[in-house]
Amino acid sequence: MQANAVTIQVPLQRREERRSSDRYVASMPVQVNGEDSTTHDLSAGGLSFVADRSYDVGARIDVVVEYILDGHHYPLRCQAQVVRVQASGTAFTIGARLLPETRLPDVPEGGPDHPPRPLRRVA
Numbered sequence: 001m002q003a004n005a006v007t008i009q010v011p012l013q014r015r016e017e018r019r020s021s022d023r024y025v026a027s028m029p030v031q032v033n034g035e036d037s038t039t040h041d042l043s044a045g046g047l048s049f050v051a052d053r054s055y056d057v058g059a060r061i062d063v064v065v066e067y068i069l070d071g072h073h074y075p076l077r078c079q080a081q082v083v084r085v086q087a088s089g090t091a092f093t094i095g096a097r098l099l100p101e102t103r104l105p106d107v108p109e110g111g112p113d114h115p116p117r118p119l120r121r122v123a
Contacts, residue, residue, distance in 0.1 A: 035052075051091065053092065056085075063077075
């Protein structure tokens with residue numbers, strides 16, 4: 001390196017610091033491209049789920065999370081993009097980020113007769 005060369009330090013972000021929203025452990029029924037699965041965790045920007053097969057990183061997937069409140073189904077229909085695939089024995093844990101086309105269902109807020117269930121934050 002030359003003695004008069006300029007060095008620019010670029011701080012690298014750890015994986016945990018890249019997340020813009022908190023993740024919550026949530027085991028909920030989900031359909032991915034029409035196949036039944038179960039969520040592992042959820043956040044405002046994405047989800048992870050357990051699948052019997054792998055998906056290509058970068059693939060767009062159709063996701064329907066079945067949110068059930070007081071016996072009523074509120075399907076959350078999403079477009080997502082696979083960002084991570086991790087083999088776990090014979091299954092796969094798939095991480096996906098939600099795409100802007102996602103539409104949230106109208107879900108009534110909790111009240112004295114229907115308090116919301118607390119979610120546990122993933123550290």
